[in-house]
Amino acid sequence: MRILVVEDEVILREGLSDLLEGAGHEVVAVGDGLIAVERGVGEAFDMVVLDWMLPRLEGPEVCRRLRLARPGLPVLMLTAKGDERDKVDGLHAGADDYVTKPFSPRELLARVEVFARRLKAAPAPAEVIEEDGAALDLSRCVVVRDGHEEALTAREVGILRWLWRHRGRAVTRAELLEHVWGLSPNLETRTVDVTIMNLRKKIERDAKAPRLIVSVKGIGYSFGALR
Ligand code: CA
Secondary structure (H helix, E strand, C coil): CEEEEECCCHHHHHHHHHHHHHCCCEEEEECCHHHHHHHHHHCCCCEEEEECCCCCCCHHHHHHHHHHHCCCCCEEEEECCCCHHHHHHHHHHCCCEEEECCCCHHHHHHHHHHHHHHHHHCCCCCCEEEECCEEEECCCCEEEECCEEEECCHHHHHHHHHHHHCCCCCEEHHHHHHHHHCCCCCCCCHHHHHHHHHHHHHHCCCCCCCCCEEEECCCEEEECCCC
């Protein structure tokens, strides 16, 4: 599996990476909640091992945001407390399972293997959106149009995934900032417009007359035209 490990303590993060790689998994390890959301939303992972206490954005909130953008992504939460209330909060945020620190390597691997077996039994479907002559392959982070393939950034994939998931309604810039950037929606929204302008050049037949990411006056954007 391709696993995103989110843990701010360096020794534990490296230990987890070694352990999971030793068991044959591919690991991307990060130490910060916001970066975790950015990578987890924009890239293809089979599961996330997520620490509870993290800088910038805590584990349950990371889990909640990942869940919004990638509903099927399994999350195994690490908690130092083992407190019943925390367990309930975390499950509420959408975690699938728990390991209480300190845990044994064997215990963690056993939990991860449960997810690996589930994935083998029911592999995640490829995420390809075909629209207006473009194939947006979100799992591979590429767009193919007229036989030409171009790479999409993690952020661009995050935007597409969010708009697609909410197609049929207008999505605000503040919403994109919060869920794709992981930033406070009160911040500058011009960033969103600039990113979408560049994304349109990659995916639209004519970036000046966009049909995939359509502007909704006074609100933001929608995937395709709203009826
Ligand atoms: Ca921590």
